Structure formats: structure tokens, C-alpha cells
Amino acid sequence: MAAMKVQMTLTKPVTFVTGNAKKLEEVKMILGQSIPFQSLKLDLPELQGEPEDISKEKARLAAKEIGGPVLVEDTCLCFNALNGLPGPYVKWFLMKTGHEGLNNLLAAYEDKTAYALCVFSLALGPDFEPITFSGRTEGKIVPARGSGNFGWDPIFQPVGSDFTFAEMLKDEKNKISHRRRALDKVKEYFYDFNYAPRSGNV
Numbered sequence: 610m611a612a613m614k615v616q617m618t619l620t621k622p623v624t625f626v627t628g629n630a631k632k633l634e635e636v637k638m639i640l641g642q643s644i645p646f647q648s649l650k651l652d653l654p655e656l657q658g659e660p661e662d663i664s665k666e667k668a669r670l671a672a673k674e675i676g677g678p679v680l681v682e683d684t685c686l687c688f689n690a691l692n693g694l695p696g697p698y699v700k701w702f703l704m705k706t707g708h709e710g711l712n713n714l715l716a717a718y719e720d721k722t723a724y725a726l727c728v729f730s731l732a733l734g735p736d737f738e739p740i741t742f743s744g745r746t747e748g749k750i751v752p753a754r755g756s757g758n759f760g761w762d763p764i765f766q767p768v769g770s771d772f773t774f775a776e777m778l779k780d781e782k783n784k785i786s787h788r789r790r791a792l793d794k795v796k797e798y799f800y801d802f803n804y805a806p807r808s809g810n811v
């Protein structure tokens with residue numbers, strides 16, 4: 610009876626919880642009118658560990674805080690030469706060492722390939738186990754190019770593009786980004802449970 614549970618529970622719009630205004634901006638652009646949601650700015654404490662577990666734990670905390678359905682996400686930047694690090698810790702590496710420091714981490718390696726990973730977690734309420742949806746974009750780490758107003762965008766150049774995320778128009782980034790790919794799965798989930806009409810802004 611999972612489907613019925615979902616429909617009964619989602620009588621309220623989902624609250625997307627994040628402390629990052631740039632994330633929220635992209636989520637709004639990508640979702641459009643497809644899923645009814647509201648947002649709340651909260652900087653939730655984050656577990657250490659694997660991306661899925663970090664994201665799920667964030668959702669549990671958020672659902673407890675809100676007392677209703679929540680959506681959160683955790684974003685990682687993973688270097689293949691470093692077996693996936695800095696991964697979920699990229700925020701702290703970026704803050705302490707900047708774009709140059711992140712490039713320097715790879716100086717000893719020929720392999721500059723990396724991937725951006727976004728793990729969304731949906732918790733239908735405080736008593737529900739969160740469900741995760743991941744999206745991944747392959748690319749490489751390059752010296753910073755483009756406007757530096759969102760995280761590590763200037764040093765990530767996706768496969769198949771001559772531009773870094775920071776050099777692209779938002780629309781272009783949103784077509785191929787880790788966040789877009791994860792949100793496509795979130796949307797599918799909502800359509801499957803008839804919570805959002807498939808004819809919505811896809």
C-alpha cells in the first residue's frame with residue numbers, strides 16, 4: 610500500500626531545505642511548475658561518510674524539524690585520481706584552499722577526470738525512511754574560468770563541452786548537470802505516484 614500512503618501523506622507541498630541560495634535558484638529553474646514545493650533556508654548538520662548516507666541523514670533531520678515532507682540534496686565533487694575525494698567534503702576544501710588548491714590536489718596525477726554527483730533525498734515525513742535519487746555528470750578539473758559565483762563551477766568542465774559550468778549559460782548547465790539528472794528522477798517518482806501531473810513543466 611505504499612502508493613496510498615504516499616498520496617495520503619503528500620497533502621502538503623514538499624519543503625526543499627538548503628542553506629545554499631545558488632542551489633535553490635537552480636532547483637527552482639529545473640523544477641519550474643512540475644512539482645509543488647516551497648523552500649526553507651536551514652543549514653543542517655552533516656554526517657561524515659558515503660554521499661547517500663549523508664543525504665539521507667540530512668532528510669531525516671529536516672523532516673523532524675519541519676514535521677512534513679521534505680526534499681534535501683548533498684552535492685559532491687569527486688576526483689577519480691583520489692578515489693572520489695574530496696567528494697562530500699568539497700565545501701571545506703573549497704573554503705580553505707579555493708579553486709587553485711583544488712587544482713593543486715591533482716598536480717601529482719595525470720588523471721584530471723572528475724564527476725559531479727548530486728544526491729537528493731525525499732522524506733515523506735518524520736516517520737518515513739528517506740528515498741534517494743542520484744544524478745552524475747562526468748568531466749575534468751581545470752584552472753578556474755568563468756564567473757565564480759557558484760562553488761566549484763569555474764573548475765569543472767563537463768565531458769563534451771569546451772566550457773566550464775561557470776562559463777555556460779544557466780540553461781546550458783541545467784540541461785546536463787548532476788542536479789538536473791537527479792531531479793529528473795525525483796520528477797519521475799512524483800509522476801509515478803500521481804502526485805504531479807506528467808504534463809507539468811518537464
Ligand SMILES: O=c1nc[nH]c2c1ncn2[C@H]1C[C@H](O)[C@@H](COP(=O)(O)OP(=O)(O)OP(=O)(O)O)O1
Binds near residue numbers: 761
Ligand atoms: O552545481 C554546483 N556547482 C558548483 N558548486 C556546487 C554545486 N552544487 C553545490 N556546490 C558546492 C556548494 C558547497 O560548497 C559544496 C556542496 O556541499 P553541500 O553540503 O551539498 O552544499 P551546502 O552546504 O552549500 O548547502 P546545503 O545546505 O544544501 O547542504 O559544493
Ligand SMILES: [Mg+2]
Binds near residue numbers: 655
Ligand atoms: Mg551542506
